[in-house]
Amino acid sequence: MSANQDLPLTGASTAAVGLVGSILLGLGALLVTVANWGAKTRRKLS
Amino acid sequence: MPEAFLTASITVSGVVLLLVVGSFGYGFLRPEATHRPRHAVRPPRYGPVRPDQVAILIACRNGAATIAETVRAARATGSHVYLVSDASTDDTVHLAASAGARVLPLSRNVGKPAALHAAYEGFELGRYYRAVAILDDDVVVAPDFVTAALAKLTDEVGIVVGHNVTWWPPERRWNPWLAKRAYSYWMYQAVIRRIQSHFNVMNCISGSNSVYRTELLDIVLPQQPPYIVDDTYWVLETHRRNLGRVVYAPRALAHLQDPTTLPDWYRQNLRWMWGTFQGIIGHRVGRQVSRFDYAYGLLMLHWVLYVAGGPLTLWLLATAGPGLLVGLLLMLAGQGVWVGIAAWRLRHPQLPLFLPVIIVADLLYRVILVHALVKAVRQPTVDRCVWDSPARIAVGAKG
Structure with missing residues (x-):
């Protein structure tokens, strides 16, 4: 047996992590999309 | 207050805008970098495993109070049961053999991972089986434990983690530490473990009741884990070496003995979390993009x-x-x-x-x-994993 299995999920911290995780994932997806857009623009120009 | 809100909004918007412009610029300047395959690192492909290709391996040190029932339950799954006694000084060897296990008695106390490795080599489990369920000496598995775990052992899976249930017998129904652990296990498995399993990001497994591919054990078992918790090391190695997915099998039921006193509860959790933090430090978690x-x-x-x-x-x-x-x-x-x-x-x-x-x-x-x-x-590393189990309760058949 190992690690953090006795760690309870308390409302506030779990919700905060979920929120931060979702925002970071969303931001990451946005940045990747924009980077692809930049690459596409470059290919169109060249 | 409105000024602070306004300042925060403008700052956040500014940072996001800068990031967006930066991303566009990155894609524009390095278009080849945006075209990397999405899943460049895929888990290995393993073959299917039949129930008769699974062995059960139990490591035990002075587990006379529980070992007979553990072996009997393991035998009820239909798998062959192997046991290594890590220099037990009680009746472990005799009881385990009487209950139907093949026993390897070690004369010197070497610690759990080294004992497991000795048995794995000694019984040639890697040669004769395709998967091994490693159990603790106080774990009582359900008769369908192996088949339920195999249902989750798909081609890309390296480790299947069983479902923990605290053994909370009627005569101990008012023990607060068993109540706490029963609740914690339930919640952890109902939420975190399911999510982690889905995304293949499980950071801790149940070393007391998990099934491993022998291809994986061939790699991780010979190593001496530098952390106080061996399975923490194994799961981190599995992720870092891309040895397969780590998944959870909610139907592979195992009853576990948990601490019944505050000092035992504290010590066990301290050891688990110490091992967890050792793993974070040793495997440089958070310092790779994955x-x-x-x-x-x-x-x-x-x-x-x-x-x-x-x-x-x-x-x-x-x-x-x-x-x-x-x-x-x-x-x-x-x-x-x-x-x-x-x-x-x-x-x-x-x-x-x-x-x-x-x-x-x-x-x-x-x-x-x-x-x-x-x-x-x-103390970010240890020389060897030592046995540190809370006091066991002698058991009869668990429901």
């Missing part, structure tokens, strides 16, 4: 908020809002909802009565996290 590191980063953020959140919540309740007493009652009610669901799911109607203990233990767990972190910083 889904696993991202998820682990979020988990660590959760720990930080959790530790800081306890005193912060008490302070907020005392200084603002409806007052400390009403606030505490509200917290109690919130936690009570979860405990109520757990009581229903676990069929332990007495569980809600332990709500105050659960909340106090929850506060104490924050101390353990900090204690374990300090311990890991001071």
